[in-house]
Amino acid sequence: MTAAPELSGSPRSAVAPLEGHRPGSRAYRRTLLGLMAGGLANFSLLYYVQPLLPQVAAHYDVSAGASAQVLSVTTAAMAVALLAVGPVADRFGRVEVMRWSLLASGVLGLASAFAPTWGSLLVLRGLAGVALAGLPAVALAYLREEMHPGAHARANAAYIAGTAVGGAVGRLVPGPLAAIGGWPLATEVLGVTTLLAAGALWVLVPRPARFTPRPLRLASVVTGTASALRDPVVALLCAVGFASMGTFVGVYNAVAFRLEAPPFSLGSAVTLVYLAYPVGIVTPSVAQLLARRRGRGTAVVVGLLLLAAGVALTAPPSVTTVVLGLGVLTVGFFCAHSLVSGWAVDRAHRQGRGTAQASSAYLFAYYVGSAVMGAVTTHVWDGAGWGGVVAVSTATSAVAVAAAAGAARLDRRPAAQRGLVADR
Incomplete structure (x- = not known):
C-alpha cells in the first residue's frame, strides 16, 4: 500500500507503515489523543445522569426505580445500535462513523437539557444512545487495524483510560453544576464538551491506511454480531x-439513593462518594502489566474478584466502607473490562473472524448488562434495600468470574495460542 493517509484538517501526513503506527510516532500520538478525547466525552455524556438520578426523579416526579430508565434507555439503545454499527463501519469507514457519532450525540445531549416531559427526555436519551454507539463499537477495531501489533495492548489501555476519565467526569462534574443551575446545566455542559471532543477527533485521528471497505448487506447487519458469538x-x-x-x-445507580436516605442523609454531598471513581483511570495500565506477567485470563479473574470484594465492602452502614468498596469495585471493573474488550477483538482476529463484529458483540452484551441490571438494581433497592442490592450484585459478579475462567481455559488450547504473544 503506497497511498498516504491524510490527517483530517491537516496537511498530508507521512506514509503509514504497513505494519501500523508505532509508539512515539506522530500518527500514534494523534490517534490516541483523539480517541481518548472521544472516549472521555462519549462516556461522560452517557453516565452523567447517574449521580443526578435523585434530582431527575424529583424534577419529573417519578420513583427511584423508574428514574433509572433515563440511563437504561440510553444503554439499551446503544446495545441495539451496536448490532448495525460494525457492518456500517465496514462499509463507510471507522473514522467517519466515530466522527458523526460524537457530533450527533453532542447535539442530542444539548437538546435533552430542554426536555419538557419525562417521555420526551427518554426519547432524546434513547436517540443519544443510538448516536453514542458509533465510537465504542469501532474504536478497538480501528486500533487493531492501524497500530503496530506490538502496540495493540498499550493503545487499547490508553483508550480505555480515556473512557475511565469520561466516567469520572460524568460522575464528579454534574453534582457541582447541578447545585448551581440544576441538572439541565450539567446536561448543557456535557453536550458542549461532546461537540468539542468531536472536533478534536475530526482533526487528530488519521484516516485509516489499512482499511478495505466491504459491501453493506442487510444480512450482515442482522447476523454479523451473531456470527461472532459462534466462537x-x-x-x-x-x-x-x-x-x-x-x-x-447497578451498584453505582443505587448508591446515590442509599446515601441520600437515613442513616446517611448526605444530600448534595452524595457526589463526594464518586471520588472513588477516578482510581479506575490508572487501572488499565496496571491490568496490562499483570496480564503480561501472569496471563490475560488470570488478570481478568483477579479483576472480577476485586469487583465482588468491592460489592461486599459496601454492605456496612458506613460512608468510609462505602467509598472504599466503590474504589475496589471500580479498580476491579476496569481491570477486567480493559482486558476483556481487547481480548474479544484479538480472539476474533486470530480466528479469522470480523473484529468489528466481535467488538460489537462484546459491547452489545456489555450495554445490555448495564441497561438490565441498572434498572433491576434500583427496583431491588426500592423493595429490599441495600441488602438486596448486595445479593444481586454478588450473584452477577460470580457469573462474570465463572465465564472469564471458562474463556481463559478454552483460549489456552494449543490451536488458540498462535498470535497471542503481542497482547499478553
Missing part, C-alpha cells in the same frame, strides 16, 4: 461483559 471464547467474554458491567452500573 465460544467470544461468547463467554460477552457474558463477562454483561455480568461485570451489570454489577458495576
Whole structure:
C-alpha cells in the first residue's frame, strides 16, 4: 500500500507503515489523543445522569426505580445500535462513523437539557444512545487495524483510560453544576464538551491506511454480531461483559439513593462518594502489566474478584466502607473490562473472524448488562434495600468470574495460542 493517509484538517501526513503506527510516532500520538478525547466525552455524556438520578426523579416526579430508565434507555439503545454499527463501519469507514457519532450525540445531549416531559427526555436519551454507539463499537477495531501489533495492548489501555476519565467526569462534574443551575446545566455542559471532543477527533485521528471497505448487506447487519458469538471464547467474554458491567452500573445507580436516605442523609454531598471513581483511570495500565506477567485470563479473574470484594465492602452502614468498596469495585471493573474488550477483538482476529463484529458483540452484551441490571438494581433497592442490592450484585459478579475462567481455559488450547504473544 503506497497511498498516504491524510490527517483530517491537516496537511498530508507521512506514509503509514504497513505494519501500523508505532509508539512515539506522530500518527500514534494523534490517534490516541483523539480517541481518548472521544472516549472521555462519549462516556461522560452517557453516565452523567447517574449521580443526578435523585434530582431527575424529583424534577419529573417519578420513583427511584423508574428514574433509572433515563440511563437504561440510553444503554439499551446503544446495545441495539451496536448490532448495525460494525457492518456500517465496514462499509463507510471507522473514522467517519466515530466522527458523526460524537457530533450527533453532542447535539442530542444539548437538546435533552430542554426536555419538557419525562417521555420526551427518554426519547432524546434513547436517540443519544443510538448516536453514542458509533465510537465504542469501532474504536478497538480501528486500533487493531492501524497500530503496530506490538502496540495493540498499550493503545487499547490508553483508550480505555480515556473512557475511565469520561466516567469520572460524568460522575464528579454534574453534582457541582447541578447545585448551581440544576441538572439541565450539567446536561448543557456535557453536550458542549461532546461537540468539542468531536472536533478534536475530526482533526487528530488519521484516516485509516489499512482499511478495505466491504459491501453493506442487510444480512450482515442482522447476523454479523451473531456470527461472532459462534466462537465460544467470544461468547463467554460477552457474558463477562454483561455480568461485570451489570454489577458495576447497578451498584453505582443505587448508591446515590442509599446515601441520600437515613442513616446517611448526605444530600448534595452524595457526589463526594464518586471520588472513588477516578482510581479506575490508572487501572488499565496496571491490568496490562499483570496480564503480561501472569496471563490475560488470570488478570481478568483477579479483576472480577476485586469487583465482588468491592460489592461486599459496601454492605456496612458506613460512608468510609462505602467509598472504599466503590474504589475496589471500580479498580476491579476496569481491570477486567480493559482486558476483556481487547481480548474479544484479538480472539476474533486470530480466528479469522470480523473484529468489528466481535467488538460489537462484546459491547452489545456489555450495554445490555448495564441497561438490565441498572434498572433491576434500583427496583431491588426500592423493595429490599441495600441488602438486596448486595445479593444481586454478588450473584452477577460470580457469573462474570465463572465465564472469564471458562474463556481463559478454552483460549489456552494449543490451536488458540498462535498470535497471542503481542497482547499478553
